[in-house]
Amino acid sequence: MSDSINRWGGSATKAEVAPMIVVRRPLFPGVIFLALGVFGLVIGIPGIVFQLTAGSDDSPAFGILFGLGAVFLLFGLALAAGRINVYDRHYDVKSGFGKFRRREVDDIHTLRFGKQSNGGGPTFISLTAWNEQRKKQFMVFTNYRGYRQFTAWLDKRRPEQWAECERLGVSD
Known part of the structure; x- marks a missing residue:
């Protein structure tokens, strides 16, 4: 069967x-x-x-360690699952364990840089997009893998919004 024809005739x-x-x-x-x-x-x-089979003390240490381990594991998996898949005229956004949500590039109305800092610690620069109804479309940070290619893609597809975002720069 050819690579270019699937079972449904497409x-x-x-x-x-x-x-x-x-x-x-x-x-x-x-x-x-x-x-x-x-x-x-x-x-x-x-x-x-071991505690259950040996009948040793009823210390909750292993139970707490198990609970923390499960929480950390779920949190790590949720962090690893979030992504943006970019195609020619649309992109799919996934946050955590949620499903991919399709977004059209033409729906991007506003792009803005933001600065997130906890005072004396590191400062992170984000890029956020909203549609005309002020619904957030995505938020990415400058240290994300694929960020530079994504912003170049945005510059080509939404040049007016990207130029305005760069003109305003990072908010204080």
């Missing part, structure tokens, strides 16, 4: 279905939470089993 190829750009969080924060979660589960589960 002619979409796998290359046409694949996103041009994928925008994702950096690996580091998600990996830390995943590692802490796996560590908590690997120590907590055998500890709970």
Whole structure:
């Protein structure tokens, strides 16, 4: 069977279905939470089993370690799951464990940079898009993988909004 014909009679190829750009969080924060979660589960589960079978003290330490491990693991998986898949004239946004939501590039009405800081710590620069009804379309940070390619794509598809965003710069 040819690559260009599918079972339903269409002619979409796998290359046409694949996103041009994928925008994702950096690996580091998600990996830390995943590692802490796996560590908590690997120590907590055998500890709970040992406590139950040996009839030793009723210390809640292993239960707390198991609970924290599960929470950290879920948080790390949610961080790793969020992404923006960019195609020619639209993009799909996914936050956490949610489903992909299709957004049209022509719906972007406003693009703005933002600054997020906790005082003395690091400062993060974000790019946020809204539609005409002021509904947020996406928010990405400058350290995301694929950010530069995504902003170049936005510059080509929405030049007026991108020029206005760059003119205003980062808000204080």
